[in-house]
Amino acid sequence: QVQLVESGGGLVQAGASLRLSCAVSGLTSNNYAMGWFRRAPGKEREFVAACSWRFGNTKYADAVKGRFTISKDIINNTVYLQMNSLKPEDTAVYYCAARGNWGLLSVTVSGYNYWGQGTQVTVSS
Numbered sequence: 001q002v003q004l005v006e007s008g009g010g011l012v013q014a015g016a017s018l019r020l021s022c023a024v025s026g027l028t029s030n031n032y033a034m035g036w037f038r039r040a041p042g043k044e045r046e047f048v049a050a051c052s053w054r055f056g057n058t059k060y061a062d063a064v065k066g067r068f069t070i071s072k073d074i075i076n077n078t079v080y081l082q083m084n085s086l087k088p089e090d091t092a093v094y095y096c097a098a099r100g101n102w103g104l105l106s107v108t109v110s111g112y113n114y115w116g117q118g119t120q121v122t123v124s125s
Contacts, residue, residue, distance in 0.1 A: 002026040002114040004096045009119030014088055016123075020081040022096030022116060027077070030054040031103045034079045035112055036070060038092035038121075045095065047107040049081060059105045064090075086123045093118040 008020040020036070035050040049070040051058045058070055069082040079096060097112035106112065 002032075002098050004098060004114055004116035006094065006096045006116045006119040009094060009121045011122045011124065012086055014086060014123055014125050016086050017082070017084045018086065018121060020083065020094055020096075020119060020121070022079040022081075024077045024079060024096075024098065027053070027098075031100060033099050033101070033103045033105050034070075034072065035097040035099070035106065036079075036081045037095045037097055037109065037112075038090075039095070039118075040089075040092040043092075045109050047109075048094070050105045050107065051079070052103045052105060054103050057105065059107065061107070083121070086121075088123045088125045091121060091123050093120050 003025045005023045032053040036048040037045050039045040047061050049060045051070045067085045071080045095118045096116040098114040099112045
């Protein structure tokens with residue numbers, strides 16, 4: 001069973017940086033894609049970024065492109081989301097997600113089979 005545990009959230013001021021971590025366990029192969037999603041108060045969960053566990057391809061939501069970077073550490077089984085130039089509108093609960101399907105990236109919530117519990121990110125103005 002794939003398990004995902006997020007950490008690294010917190011309260012920061014606008015313009016600051018945070019790095020979220022997702023500890024991954026239970027992968028049975030390298031054919032997974034990893035994603036980060038977020039849910040702001042009163043809104044639906046939305047795609048933020050994704051990467052292949054095996055390959056180097058990545059995908060980003062337009063709202064975070066150029067500010068956020070997704071990366072992975074295969075040796076330590078961790079996925080990261082580096083968030084720079086944070087804005088108040090980035091305030092949300094951030095979730096780590098994983099999917100099989102040969103590691104093809106997906107931008108939809110329904111495309112992912114496994115989810116973490118989430119970590120809160122609050123950006124003050």
